[in-house]
Amino acid sequence: MADGTEPTRLLFVSGETITMYRENYIKSLHAELIALVEQYLSPIAIKYGYSQAPLEANIKWRPLVLILGNYSSGKSTLINEYLGEKIQATGQAPTDDSFTVITYGDPDSPTEKIQVVDERDGKFLLNDPEYPFTALKRHGERFASHFRLKKVNSPFLTNLAVIDTPGMLDSITERDRGYNYQEVIGDLAHISDMVLVMFDPHKAGTVREAYTSLRDTLPSKTFEDRVRFVLNRIDECTSMIDLLKVYGTLCWNLSQMTGRKDIPPIRLTYSLNVHRKEEGVEGGESSYLQYLDNQREQLKEEILEAPRHRLDHLATFVETHSGRLSHLLEALISYRKRLKGFSVKSFALAVLASLIAGGVGATGVLLAGIGLDPYSLAILAVTLFTLSMVLFQTVISSQLKNWFRNKSLLSLDQLTPLTSQTRSDSWDAIKKIVAAFIQRDEGTLPLKQMAREFKDVQFVFNEGSRDIREALNEISTLRKDQSFEVSSDAPVLSRILRFDTNGDA
Numbered sequence: 097m098a099d100g101t102e103p104t105r106l107l108f109v110s111g112e113t114i115t116m117y118r119e120n121y122i123k124s125l126h127a128e129l130i131a132l133v134e135q136y137l138s139p140i141a142i143k144y145g146y147s148q149a150p151l152e153a154n155i156k157w158r159p160l161v162l163i164l165g166n167y168s169s170g171k172s173t174l175i176n177e178y179l180g181e182k183i184q185a186t187g188q189a190p191t192d193d194s195f196t197v198i199t200y201g202d203p204d205s206p207t208e209k210i211q212v213v214d215e216r217d218g219k220f221l222l223n224d225p226e227y228p229f230t231a232l233k234r235h236g237e238r239f240a241s242h243f244r245l246k247k248v249n250s251p252f253l254t255n256l257a258v259i260d261t262p263g264m265l266d267s268i269t270e271r272d273r274g275y276n277y278q279e280v281i282g283d284l285a286h287i288s289d290m291v292l293v294m295f296d297p298h299k300a301g302t303v304r305e306a307y308t309s310l311r312d313t314l315p316s317k318t319f320e321d322r323v324r325f326v327l328n329r330i331d332e333c334t335s336m337i338d339l340l341k342v343y344g345t346l347c348w349n350l351s352q353m354t355g356r357k358d359i360p361p362i363r364l365t366y367s368l369n370v371h372r373k374e375e376g377v378e379g380g381e382s383s384y385l386q387y388l389d390n391q392r393e394q395l396k397e398e399i400l401e402a403p404r405h406r407l408d409h410l411a412t413f414v415e416t417h418s419g420r421l422s423h424l425l426e427a428l429i430s431y432r433k434r435l436k437g438f439s440v441k442s443f444a445l446a447v448l449a450s451l452i453a454g455g456v457g458a459t460g461v462l463l464a465g466i467g468l469d470p471y472s473l474a475i476l477a478v479t480l481f482t483l484s485m486v487l488f489q490t491v492i493s494s495q496l497k498n499w500f501r502n503k504s505l506l507s508l509d510q511l512t513p514l515t516s517q518t519r520s521d522s523w524d525a526i527k528k529i530v531a532a533f534i535q536r537d538e539g540t541l542p543l544k545q546m547a548r549e550f551k552d553v554q555f556v557f558n559e560g561s562r563d564i565r566e567a568l569n570e571i572s573t574l575r576k577d578q579s580f581e582v583s584s585d586a587p588v589l590s591r592i593l594r595f596d597t598n599g600d601a
């Protein structure tokens with residue numbers, strides 16, 4: 097793939113030992129996990145109505161870092177610095193009202209210069225299934241015209257993509273923007289591995305759109321541990337005291353917005369380049385800044401860790417979906433087994449009732465003194481039995497099944513034991529899907545096949561999740577530049593691979 101987005105897929109031969117770096121290890125695990133989802137979870141998820149699209153659609157692409165913040169808080173300046181070139185427009189007033197996805201792209205001919213090598217509009221970005229943005233089509237034309245893709249040949253983008261966003265404003269309403277800003281950033285935050293929220297000393301958490309996003313949008317669309325707060329442009333504080341005041345105000349506002357009692361870590365940063373230019377300071381920081389640690393580089397290192405976060409998120413993703421899918425299948429299998437038991441019982445009752453009908457009919461004829469010979473009597477009994485059975489099979493049986501279906505739908509919660517909070521949560525997530533499946537189920541799917549699929553999904557849930565967690569632990573012990581040897585028989589990868597090749601391992 098031209099933009100280098102395709103993760104390396106490693107093919108191991110049993111017993112082989114290969115040397116790799118942490119970065120490649122992360123990439124290959126990412127690929128393995130996506131393959132696991134693609135091969136085992138997605139087909140089942142679509143078949144049973146758990147998902148309309150393949151589950152991996154939103155997590156297949158590169159790790160994503162979403163940059164949010166007040167207007168003029170320095171989002172684009174920060175991105176440009178990390179990219180190594182002025183790619184995004186910057187300026188004092190609200191400058192950019194677009195969402196720009198910035199990802200890696202190779203230039204047509206080799207060059208050292210970092211530049212935009214390709215640009216695409218929102219329509220392309222929203223319609224190409226290679227990108228994880230198709231769900232954002234629902235935000236309409238106005239959003240599409242404020243959404244774009246830039247491919248840049250910056251090493252910063254080797255393993256991730258960033259999204260620069262329009263600054264958060266005070267006065268603007270949804271109608272002014274022409275699309276629902278909060279919903280858009282909610283959708284983007286949902287698929288992002290890291291969300292940076294930037295403030296500046298002039299508006300330390302007082303902008304209305306920031307308030308809404310931190311109080312409502314982000315908590316419902318992402319997890320607290322994915323969000324990083326940044327107080328930028330701290331060089332514009334007039335003194336250390338001024339900075340402390342601003343910092344205190346931001347902490348207070350954040351606690352109001354997030355409802356958290358503790359103070360989340362806030363990275364303090366500023367652009368040395370802009371500061372020097374503005375202050376005319378040659379070669380260093382002015383005043384109190386020299387006593388402060390500009391956390392610009394530290395923040396960059398954190399952002400570059402996005403691929404590892406993606407792996408974490410992917411692990412949780414696999415655990416959650418395989419857990420829910422196995423719960424879903426467990427419920428459907430339980431329903432089908434109960435239905436089977438009910439059908440067997442009602443068939444046995446129908447046979448008994450038909451026998452009685454045949455017997456009673458023949459006895460009635462005898463008692464009525466209608467002179468039939470034994471042979472005709474037997475034929476009468478058999479005919480009555482057959483008619484009664486036909487009546488059962490053609491009319492009563494389907495009515496009974498409908499009755500059983502309706503009864504089961506009314507007592508869905510009894511299909512599977514809900515012994516823990518996790519089970520109850522997962523049940524809440526799948527209950528409607530179970531009901532919809534039962535409603536349209538014609539009983540054509542063989543129970544055996546459902547049981548096999550249940551086993552597959554459970555395997556991913558139990559074994560796959562454990563392997564992934566082991567691999568993540570291993571990664572956390574590795575340094576960035578550390579190379580190490582991986583044996584294809586090492587417990588972490590080999591089990592996934594074995595599973596990969598023999599699905600029913």
Ligand SMILES: Nc1nc2c(ncn2[C@@H]2O[C@H](COP(=O)(O)OP(=O)(O)OP(=O)(O)O)[C@@H](O)[C@H]2O)c(=O)[nH]1
Nearest residue numbers: 167168169170171172173186187190191263366367
């Ligand atoms: N002094 C100082 N100025 C900065 C810093 N970062 C950015 N600026 C300036 O602040 C202005 C706004 O910066 P941008 O990077 O355009 O801010 P933005 O958040 O992208 O703004 P919007 O796209 O409008 O939301 C520009 O004039 C920058 O030069 C900083 O750390 N210190």
Ligand SMILES: [Mg+2]
Nearest residue numbers: 171172191192
């Ligand atoms: Mg900007």
